[in-house]
Amino acid sequence: MLQLEHINLVVRDIPTTLAFYQAAFPHWFVRDEGQGEWYGKSRNWLHFGDEYQYLALSDHGEGENRELSGHQVGLAHFAFVTNNLDAMKARLSQAGYQIAKGGSIDAYRKNVYYLDPAGFEVEFVEYLSDNPKERNLSS
Structure with missing residues (x-):
């Protein structure tokens, strides 16, 4: 079995980013936090999640995130499944x-992006179906 355990996001401001995820996941909690160094630059870090998965946030980010409407290499998006969108x-x-x-408008799922x-x-x-073939259809 494989499952995604965590996503590590480099940000500029942990409290501002954390507030978004606390609103989305009120049942998650700060698992751990601390300070360290990443290739010569000091940083604060925080793990926010539950006992099985989490977001790792570090505040040593510089510059802007990838332009989502562009074609640069990088992360396009990541997704979470909810039972009540x-x-x-x-x-x-x-x-x-x-x-x-x-x-997209789909008979077997509803989704939204933030x-x-x-x-x-x-x-x-x-997902509006438990059938994987229906859930995974492309719109």
Whole structure:
């Protein structure tokens, strides 16, 4: 068995980025945090998640994130599955975050995209079928 354990995001400001993910995942918690050095540059780091998966945030980022409408090499987006997309959107809206891009119209899933404060595109998807063949159809 393989599963994704964590995503490591380099940001400029941990508290601002953390606030977005706390709104999205109110059941997650700060697992650990500290300070260190990354190739000669000091940084703060924080792990936010549950007992099985987490986001690793480090605050030593410089420059801007990849232009999402461009063609540069890099991360396009990452996605989380939710069993209630409407509740997710309501939590993020209440916290002041707006939808960046609506998802596709599909009989077997609903999805939506947000930009986190560090400029990473995050997709949230709710599947409307338990059948993997239906869930994985391209729109």
